[in-house]
Amino acid sequence: MQIYVCVKHVPDTAANIRPLGGPQFDEAVKFIMNPYDENALEQALKVREGREGTEVVAVSVGKAAAEATLRYALAMGADRAILVKTEGYFIDPQETALLIREAILSDGSPGLIFTGKQSVDVEGMQTPFRLAALLFMPVAVDAVAFSLSGDLVTVERELEGDLREIVEMSLPCIVGAAKGLNRPRCPTLPDMMKSKKKEIRVVNRADLAVEAPAPGVEFVDLEPVPDRGKGAILQDSPEGMARRLLDLLRDEAKVL
Amino acid sequence: MAAIGVLIDERDGKVKRTNYGVLSLARKDPGSTVYALVLSGRGTEYRDELKAFGADRIVTVGTDGANADSDPEAACAVLNRLIDQLGLEVLLGLSSATGKDRLARVAALTGAPLFLDCTEVDLGTGIVRKSHFSGRTTATLRMVKRPWILGIRPNTLPEIPCPGEAEVLHLELPVQPSKRMVVKEVRQGNASGPDLSEAEIIISGGRGLGSAENFGILRECAEELGAAVGASRAAVDAGYASHAMQVGQTGRTVSPKLYIACGISGSVQHFAGMKTSKVVVAVNRDLDAAIFNKCDYGLVGDLFEVVPALTRALRESRQQG
Numbered sequence: 393m394q395i396y397v398c399v400k401h402v403p404d405t406a407a408n409i410r411p412l413g414g415p416q417f418d419e420a421v422k423f424i425m426n427p428y429d430e431n432a433l434e435q436a437l438k439v440r441e442g443r444e445g446t447e448v449v450a451v452s453v454g455k456a457a458a459e460a461t462l463r464y465a466l467a468m469g470a471d472r473a474i475l476v477k478t479e480g481y482f483i484d485p486q487e488t489a490l491l492i493r494e495a496i497l498s499d500g501s502p503g504l505i506f507t508g509k510q511s512v513d514v515e516g517m518q519t520p521f522r523l524a525a526l527l528f529m530p531v532a533v534d535a536v537a538f539s540l541s542g543d544l545v546t547v548e549r550e551l552e553g554d555l556r557e558i559v560e561m562s563l564p565c566i567v568g569a570a571k572g573l574n575r576p577r578c579p580t581l582p583d584m585m586k587s588k589k590k591e592i593r594v595v596n597r598a599d600l601a602v603e604a605p606a607p608g609v610e611f612v613d614l615e616p617v618p619d620r621g622k623g624a625i626l627q628d629s630p631e632g633m634a635r636r637l638l639d640l641l642r643d644e645a646k647v648l
Numbered sequence: 649m650a651a652i653g654v655l656i657d658e659r660d661g662k663v664k665r666t667n668y669g670v671l672s673l674a675r676k677d678p679g680s681t682v683y684a685l686v687l688s689g690r691g692t693e694y695r696d697e698l699k700a701f702g703a704d705r706i707v708t709v710g711t712d713g714a715n716a717d718s719d720p721e722a723a724c725a726v727l728n729r730l731i732d733q734l735g736l737e738v739l740l741g742l743s744s745a746t747g748k749d750r751l752a753r754v755a756a757l758t759g760a761p762l763f764l765d766c767t768e769v770d771l772g773t774g775i776v777r778k779s780h781f782s783g784r785t786t787a788t789l790r791m792v793k794r795p796w797i798l799g800i801r802p803n804t805l806p807e808i809p810c811p812g813e814a815e816v817l818h819l820e821l822p823v824q825p826s827k828r829m830v831v832k833e834v835r836q837g838n839a840s841g842p843d844l845s846e847a848e849i850i851i852s853g854g855r856g857l858g859s860a861e862n863f864g865i866l867r868e869c870a871e872e873l874g875a876a877v878g879a880s881r882a883a884v885d886a887g888y889a890s891h892a893m894q895v896g897q898t899g900r901t902v903s904p905k906l907y908i909a910c911g912i913s914g915s916v917q918h919f920a921g922m923k924t925s926k927v928v929v930a931v932n933r934d935l936d937a938a939i940f941n942k943c944d945y946g947l948v949g950d951l952f953e954v955v956p957a958l959t960r961a962l963r964e965s966r967q968q969g
Contacts (some may be wrong), residue, residue, distance in 0.1 A: 406916045409781045417785075427898065486759055512782050512897070515722075517764045518752045525756035530829035532723070534745060546832075552845050552900075553659075554892035556838035561829045566695040571898040572891050608761030612788040614780060619919075620928060624945035625935075628699055630957035633947045637929065638961055640945060645927045647849075647906045 393446045393503035395436045396496050398523070399429040399465050402513040408553035409519025415482050415611035423463040430576035431569035432469070435468045435538050438574065439466030443539075447471050449499065453491045454478060466587035467579035473592040474499060476600065482514065482537055486605045492606050494602045495595065502527070502564055509533045511567040520568040530561040533568025563603070650680045650771070651734055654703070655727065655741035655750060656694065657688070660718070663694050666846055669805035672742050674785060675702030680771075683734055684814075685705050688717040692816050698715060699814035701807065706816045707734070714825035718834075721826035724753035725852055729821050731758070734797055742819045743799035744845060755797045763789060763801035763900070767924055771796075782897055782920035798807075802845050803903040804924060837892055842876040844895065849906045850894055850922075853876035853888070856911020856932070856951055860888045865955050866910060872962035878902070879910045896921035910951045914939025931955065 403409060407421035427435075429611070433450065440446040450465035450473040452458045462473035476491045483491070496502050505527075510517040517533075524531035536556070537548035543563040550554050550570055579587070628632045641648045652674040657664045674682045682926035684703035686694060691708025696723050698706050705731065714722035723964035727750060731739060739754065741747040743765045767786075768777035773792035776798065791798075802842040844850060850875065853866050863877065870877045879889035895902055899916035912918060914930070914937060922928070930943040931951045947954055 403781060405920065407781075407784075409784045410791055411785060415665040415787075423665060458691040459676060470967070478944045485762070489756075494787055512796060514780055514787070515765060515778070515782075516762075518755060518762050521756040531753075531828070532720075532829070535751070549745070549890070551834070553936065555839055555891065558832040558835065560832055565828075581786075586883060605759065606793060608759070608791070608793040609763070610790040612775070612790055614785050614787050617779075617786050618940040619784060620944060622941050623930065623946040625930075625946045627948045630905035630949055630953040631961070633949060634957035634961040637945060637947060637958065638965060641906065641929075645906075645925050645944065 394442060394447060394500045395434045395448050395504045395506065396443035396502045396592035397429070397432065397436045397441060397450050397470065398492055398505065398507040399450050399452050399461055400426040400508070400511045400513070401452060401454045401461035402426045402511055405512055408564050409557065410553055411614040411616060415614060419481070420469070423457065423460065423578070425464050426508050426511045426563045428510060428569050428571065431571060431573045432508050433468055433470060434467055434576040435567070435569060436504070437577070439540055440506065447600045449474065451492055451495050452476070453483060453488050455481060459594070462592050463587055463607055465592040466592070467583045469583075472590060475592060477594055478595055478597045482611055483487060485516055485518050486522060486536055486608055486611065490605065491597065491600065492519070492523055493526045494600050505529070505566045505589060507566065507568050509535070509570050520566050524566045526572050530567070531566040532561060535567050536569045536570050538567060538573060553647045575647070580635055600605050641644065649823035650677070650737045651683065652680050652738045652740065652771070653685050653734060653736040654685075655685050655739065655747065656698070657742045657744050657747050658690070660687055661690065662924060663697055664742070664744070665845060666742055668807035669743060669803070671701035671703060672808040672810070673771065673805050673851065673895050674740055675808070675810050681688065681705065683736070685709070685727070685730060686943065687723055695814060695816055698783070700809055700811050702810035703814060704812070706814050708816055708818055710820045712820065712822045714823045718831050719826055720749055720753060720831070721829055723750050724755045724757055725823040726821050727754040728757055731795055733819070737782045738796045739795055739797050743801050747799050751797050751799045754809065757794070760795050760797050761791050761793050761799040763791070765801045766798050767801050767804045769798055780915070782785065783923040800922065801901065803848070803901055803905070834935060837890065844876050844878055844893070844900045844902050847876035847902070848904050849873050849875035850878045850902055850904045851875045851908040851910065852880060852896070852912060853878040853883055853910050854912030855882040855886055857883055857888055862952075863889060865952065865959070869955050869959040869962070872966065880918050909943070910955055911941055912939060913937050914942060915935045917964050
């Protein structure tokens with residue numbers, strides 16, 4: 393079986409993002425593999441451990457720098473990697489899905505596809521669904537538990553209010569990983585060295601026979617969210633502070 | 649004069665309160681026709697509350713054969729047909745777990761543009777604002793292609809009562825139950841109390857709580873406040889609280905009107921999950937804690953003294969009426 397894992401190269405969640413007008417931002421920050429994609433890849437590697445002859449292929453759509461994230465995927469244990477190299481950072485979500493489909497179908501035949509439940513950069517939460525519709529596969533995201541028996545996948549989805557939804561899907565299907573799914577392995581130094589011998593196939597966006605869909609959305613602007621600023625600090629006895637806070641919440645903030 | 653559909657998010661046979669903000673957004677343009685879309689078949693039951701927030705028509709869907717309430721693919725098929733049949737130019741919903749799933753499915757099926765977790769929407773211009781980069785930045789985006797499909801972050805839009813008349817429209821849309829995907833069951837986990845993403849007030853604890861038992865003092869205070877209890881990642885990782893209670897980057901994203909952080913230092917990742925709260929209160933004994941630099945009110949003191957004092961003060965003021 394071939395398992396494809398979609399991974400995204402994104403700024404570290406703690407990175408300070410400096411907008412540079414329009415959709416531009418200063419990309420000279422630390423980048424990482426999208427955290428949920430680590431859970432996705434980890435699950436693919438676990439499936440491979442239990443099924444002989446399984447190949448795990450990491451796929452990414454992004455700028456040339458995304459090779460670093462694919463290299464990390466290889467160090468974690470992916471067998472091969474494919475990068476669809478784009479010029480810009482932000483790609484229309486429908487186009488992203490079309491590019492991933494083309495990259496996968498021109499490479500092999502997916503028995504199972506893992507993605508993260510969302511990326512932490514644009515927080516779009518739609519790639520697994522768009523890809524599923526294009527590939528006519530069932531899809532479930534927010535997965536916190538996964539099992540595979542024969543060609544039946546069982547996924548436990550985390551909903552609000554601590555509700556868990558148990559979903560069964562037949563292969564081939566797409567699973568969107570959440571944080572609780574597993575604990576992603578940390579590559580060792582020898583893993584890193586070995587990954588350098590593995591293949592990352594780079595395909596230029598322009599060389600793919602995928603016509604860009606009419607854009608559905610337009611990116612207007614990106615602006616920093618100012619912090620709230622220093623709060624009014626109360627220092628008093630616990631009783632004094634409690635009473636004062638209630639007054640402030642009632643009369644000033646008007647939230648009680 | 650747009651036709652706007654609002655997918656009503658239901659839980660346990662009730663309309664979630666957070667739907668009202670979404671209905672209010674749809675209602676903003678008096679010339680639009682607002683359709684409240686109820687996939688469970690309970691439209692008639694919900695009529696009074698839906699019309700109180702401006703729904704013109706309540707569409708209650710019967711689906712012979714499939715259960716559109718619980719079958720995600722059947723729900724998607726129904727929504728797709730409703731867009732066609734009602735000529736919807738906009739489909740709105742909540743960015744709840746179910747809302748996100750259904751809206752994304754129908755956007756994927758139709759190739760329509762989609763934004764989830766929107767915090768501001770202008771239906772006149774198609775301008776949407778939402779978080780990018782874990783709450784560090786806000787992106788302004790414009791919807792180009794119709795229909796626009798938008799999921800709203802719960803609690804971020806004002807609820808504006810707008811009572812009117814609403815007729816109930818029964819539609820029979822036969823759809824097949826999905827054969828390749830089946831929801832076997834929905835199970836309740838261990839957490840109790842109100843749902844975090846729906847709660848108007850949240851009191852959260854961090855590593856400073858020291859143990860799972862100590863979360864009891866937050867629960868007592870939460871009871872007086874009518875609040876839900878949350879936790880930081882540090883507290884969850886330490887085993888003091890369940891993952892379902894986690895607020896932040898890898899947990900829940902919440903927007904209550906009041907967020908009280910107790911013994912939480914205030915990491916970037918925690919703020920990513922509660923930055924859009926209206927008022928943030930921090931309780932910490934360390935005056936240098938980062939959270940004091942990005943809150944509205946900071947109480948410097950031992951949370952084991954301050955929180956019980958707050959509970960007592962709330963109880964007293966309640967008893968005094």
